[in-house]
Amino acid sequence: DIQLTQSPSFLSASVGDRVTITCRASQDISSYLAWYQQKPGKAPKLLIYSASTLQSGVPSRFSGSGSGTEFTLTISSLQSEDFATYYCQQLNTFPRTFGQGTKLEI
């Protein structure tokens, strides 16, 4: 199975900050990676797919990059509604796997 390791697991930041979350895969997954945002008590929401394609309706302050085994999610200027937990997911093989999550806190 492909393992995904996110770093950091916890991140404290302030409104207006630029933050970057990293996701490393245990083997080459090309660009088969998605990012999701989850708020407490809610279902996950798709942010980015194919490593760098922004899902329709997602603010442009979110961006993704990377290929192979290393990927990043960047939020250019944090807004209050961005404080949540973020997960990466590989879409290269089954079983689909998620990273352990990065909790972004104020």
Next chain:
Amino acid sequence: QVQLVESGGGVVQPGRSLRLSCAASGFTFSNYAMHWVRQAPGKGLDWVAVISYDGSNKYYADSVKGRFTISRDNSKNTLYLQMNSLETEDTAVYYCARDRCSGGVCFSHFDYWGQGTLVTVSS
């Protein structure tokens, strides 16, 4: 608009069975692969199973293989998860999610999710 509504969760004893349902609306259900994903209390996301648009292909996480069965009824726009021999470790919120890929046997990212249904396995 796309809607996915899970039901069937509840409290069940270890070793017993439960069937979850996911009612889909707002899109042509029979065109899309569908997934089940779970989340144990306070934990991360855990992919469970997928079924192709026509039910011909199914894949499972090792942790549920042989115990859980994913199925669908395209005439009823409904996805199912039959869970047998439940274990305490199966306690989680179970989400159904739509796969973005449509029109054939293909699999991609998850673009819509239901609100989840809680399954608690406890004696």
